[in-house]
Amino acid sequence: MPGTLRPLGNFSPSLWGDRLSSFTLDTQTHGEDKLDKAFCFTKAGLQSLEPHLSSNLAEQVTHALYQPLQRGIPRVEARHYISVYEKDPSRNEKLLRLAKIDFNRVVERVGSTVTYSLCEGQSSGVLFLFYSSLFRTAILSCPFDSHKSMIMISILDDTYDAYGTYEELKCFTNAVQRWDMNAIDQLPNYMKPIYKALLNVHDEFYLEIMAKKGINYSVEYLEEAYKEVVRCYDVETEWLKKGYVQTMEEHLANALVTITSPLLTTAAFVGMGEIATPEAFQWLQSHPRILMACSTIFRVINDIQSCKTEDERSHVATGVECYMKQHGVSRPEAISELWKIIENAWIDINEEMMRPTMISRDLVIRILNFACLYGVVYKYNDGYTQPECAKDSIIALYEDSIPI
DSSP states (O other): OOSOOOOOTTOOGGGGSSTTOOOOGGGOOTTOHHHHHHHHHHHHHHHHHGGGSOHHHHHHHHHHHHSOGGGSOHHHHHHHHHHHHTTOTTOOHHHHHHHHHHHHHHHHHHHHHHHHHHHTTOOHHHHHHHHHTTTTSOGGGSOGGGHHHHHHHHHHHHIIIIIOOHHHHHHHHHHHHHTOGGGGGGSOGGGHHHHHHHHHHHHHHHHHHHHHHOOOSHHHHHHHHHHHHHHHHHHHHHHHHHTOOOOHHHHHHHHHHHTOHHHHHHHHHHTTGGGSOHHHHHHHHTOOHHHHHHHHHHHHHHHHHHHHHHTTSOOOOOHHHHHHHHHTOOHHHHHHHHHHHHHHHHHHHHHHHTSOOSSOHHHHHHHHHHHHHHHHHTSSSOTTTSGGGGHHHHHHHHTOOOOO
16 A cells, blocks of 8 residues: 555545545535536546555446446346445355345346346347336336337337438438328338337237226327437438538437437336326426436447547537537537536436436436446447347346355
8 A cells, every 4th residue: 555645635634544445536516616626536546546556446446447436237236236246355245145135136137137128029228228227216117028129219210210211211210290191101111010010019009908907098299209309300200311510509409309318208107007196297397407417427428438439420510510510629629528418418318317307316326327337338339239238238138147
């Protein structure tokens, strides 16, 4: 261990008396300058200590620097901590055994469903996004078939992003706004199965919710969320046709919807049953601050990680390109500024999680789940379109049980 530590900022080196004391520094809110300094000080201190720690402590420090607990997927973090705690000489064997049993119970319950879905040919990236978002609340509060909505979103996104022509997409947009199977006749043949699947999935969801929950109002909000996403896809189609590069403000106003966080959250609310009241859906439709912060994290980090592949084909301008043109900066400078936008969005989420709301906290936590999930999946790679980047987390959550 080093004998002395260089003081950083206005903090006394004695603060490190217990060098590994835990501080929850990822829950800061706007205007907390001292906490900002404490965060920088703590990060630098941990980095300087890391080479001098025992292997078990060093592993914890390395993981904390790589993935803050507050922003992680709860079950992934639990799996990691179980492996660390198992090496602790002072561990409580009964507590460790209980943690393993609990983790394995969920793996067994969810893993079989995921395996079946993969055998049906469904994307591992989609399934990882969906099931991981459930782990902070009761796993069975959302029907398993609701992951069909996420798959449908993926198909729609690909249709607008890569396959449809301008004229075809205009027809599809109009058909979705009608939300009527009779509108299928105006579509090209390859789009008809997509449109039929969209309406059928919606109808199946309605019947499932009615049978299991006895609720008939919630799916109407899901229909409106689909229509909103498609309208915003249509805006992007217009921009692409004109070769228009938006301002960052224009980009985010539209892209916070096309990133589909509002739609995914609506689908999640539908599956939550009676706690998702009409008032809760109306609150969600108003695009509350916490939802927009979640969408910002997803949108901006997606723009950063996908900008290389987007350059390989025709596409609507990403946030990176919008920022570069608007502010006259290089790509690295734009990306650096976009990471700051992401950090500010996390602070918005922290503030909203501390604020009382008119709706159930379980619903608000579902939004937090998505924010954490997006942050993990896209942090260093595009783990959605390239799910091999999230391979270790997928295996840990759904395939490997922990030996007891």
